[in-house]
Amino acid sequence: MRAEATKQHKCLLFNQAISIENFEYQRFMTELLVSLLVSIAKQKSIPLSRIQIRFPYEKPNHVEQYQAYLPLTYHFSGATQSSLSSLQVKFDLGLLKMQLKESNAMLASHYIRQLPMEAHRVGFLQFIMQLLFAQLERRSDISLEWLAEKLGYSTATLKRKLTLHGTSYQQLIDITRQQTAVFLLTEQGFNNEKIAHELKFSDITNFRRSFKRWTGMTPSHFLEEASRIS
CATH class of the missing domain: 3.30.200 (Phosphorylase Kinase; domain 1)
Known part of the structure; x- marks a missing residue:
């Protein structure tokens, strides 16, 4: 979460x-x-x-x-x-x-004190996703090479481990970008240009193309549907 x-x-x-x-x-x-x-x-x-x-x-x-x-x-x-x-x-x-x-209040205080330890009890994919979301928020490098180096793996080893967990580097990048794009579009009211910049796309056209691949809709159509069913 x-x-x-x-x-x-x-x-x-x-x-x-x-x-x-x-x-x-x-x-x-x-x-x-x-x-x-x-x-x-x-x-x-x-x-x-x-x-x-x-x-x-x-x-x-x-x-x-x-x-x-x-x-x-x-x-x-x-x-x-x-x-x-x-x-x-x-x-x-x-x-x-x-x-x-x-x-x-005492029980609440007890659980609050446990939070620093709980932050490190994460699954493999959860840890990677946390890294990717943090990097994306900073608009920093999210390449496969950066991720492999951050985890202490070769790129080939990282690819094999991700396969064992039912996913791939590209799918995790798509998850990170798609979820961020939908939130910025529907909750923050960002336009295409600003979202494309936040997600490190080279231009709006590439962002719109990727968004349609993720959702089956253009950003404007997706926003229209989200507003209608809300």
Whole structure:
């Protein structure tokens, strides 16, 4: 999970930490995670009306199950490559200051102290994704050679390890760029030129071409669809 924020909202984006699995597995884990979120929110009396969910896949055939068990605002992605998208949980910033039901200050303090240690307990892909997102935010080098050197591998060894984890360097770059582009487009309101610059594309045409490969839509069409189903 990584966090992004706008002036009014916090967005939590979830990716797989260990390996890239098949679509059915990803959808099951996504449904499980959202179900747990709803259960915890109900238990802690968190108003579900203040939480929005964006599922990283098209509307499923069994959507009536969502309607029956997920009493919050949600919508589905129209992206053609679900493996590049992530589950997004969005809520207003005021929710962070809400006093939870039966909250325990001592217990909260205990878990906060554990955070520095938890930051290092990450999966192989999770660690790489953290590096790529950080580099992209700094608009620094995200080449295969840079990544291999950062991890202490040769490029050939890194390619083999990524294959064992069900992915490739190019797919991880696509995931990083696609998710960042969608967030900047839909949540921050950036235009194509600014997004292309943030993602280190040489020009707008290359960015638009890549965006359509990732999602099956141009940025303007994607934004239109996202606004319509929201």
